Amino acid sequence: MRAAAAILFLVLPLACGCSDQPPEGPNPSDRTLWTVRAAGGGDFQDIQDAVNVSTSGDTILVGPGHYSTVHEGVVGGVPRIAVFIVLFRSITIIAEAGPDSTIVGGVSTTDYAIACGNAGSTSISGFEIRGGGNGGVLLHRTNARFTGNRVTGATTALRCERGTAVVDSNVITGNREGIIAAGTALSTNGNRIEGSELKAISCTLGAQAVLVGDALIGSGVANLSVSESDASATRLLIAGGLGLGVDLFSSRLTIVESTVVDNRGFGFALTGGSTLEADRVIVALSGGCATQLTDGTATFTCSDVWANGLITGAPCTTPTGDGNFAQDPAFCDSAAGDYTLSESSPCAPGNSGGCGLIGAFSVVCP
Secondary structure, eight states: HHHHHHHHHHHHHEEEEEOOOOOSOGGGGGEEEEETTTTTTSSBSHHHHHHHHOOOOEEEOOOOEEEEEEEEETTTTEEESEEEEEEEOOOOETTOOOOOEEEOOTTOOEEEEEESSOSEEEESSOOEOTTTTTTEEEESSOOEEEEEEEESSSSEEEEEEEEEEESSOEESSSSSEEEEEOOOOOEESSEEEEOOOOOOEEESSSEEEEEEEEEEEEEESSEEEESSSSEEEEEEEEESSSSEEEEEEEEEEEEEEEESSSSSSSSSSEETTTTEEEEEEEESOOSOOOOOOOOOEEEEEEEEEOOOOOTTTTTTTOOOOSTOOOOOOOOEGGGGGGEEEEEOOOTTTTGGGGGGOOOOOOOOEO
16 A cells, blocks of 8 residues: 555656656756746746746746646645646745736636645745636645735635645635635734625634734625634724624634624624634624624623624624623724724723723724
């Protein structure tokens, strides 16, 4: 069995077009930096060629252009077709001119625009990634950093499976799903995930998530979903969802200094014995009640729970005591999606009765 596995390991990269053997071109023996130029003038014109010739520790600089040539590989035991595939390498791939000028994908025949498998510490930054109606980026058993990209038109913008993913400062809009973390250690910071047909961020299958400073806006089912996983969230904006703000199933969520506002469903929905700990959170203007507690426990401290709906027969709870209150948060301009606070807000540090800042944003307007 071991011998067969070794043969498979050697044969698959050669059969899939993602060989460790370099294409004709520069000698890789003394190189750590490779350039890709769509119109020529670099080391290669195709990103996959640069990936194939690279070794761990190398950097690939990608010039402006639309990269859409597809390649085949086996990622996670499944044949994948993508614009480029990274296997068994720790490399950095940078779009020099940023997402306005450097596009990957938009090809309807691909499984994902970018696929990485068993890649040690891969970093991808500065691209516009188009799903073409299929997946955006797949990270399988990969320790990855995904920074400063824009992803649109994908079934799943970013799927992370059984690895670690640091996801910072990306704009993820108009996808069926935003980020799915399946059995993954996920860290986020400063992403804007808007207009997902289903969910903006979904943590499932034992994921461990640390979410900071993200804006999750306008999802169809839930802006944040945590299923059989653990998550902590700080300074999140969870707003404008067509369904739930936050959906918890058999999970634990600690959420601090966050704003859950203007979601058509419940602010929070708990099932499967979930645990919610909310500290200095604004839950306002939900179509349903602030917390639908079907099965689990919810604890609020120093939170403003205001003007949420009531649905007859739903197991809704309203937090009292522990510094909680129900007052108009006095947003600067909620109609325009501005949830910063006015000086008179009861959530401002000087007005919150010693609780400090409540919500995701500070005082900005008079």
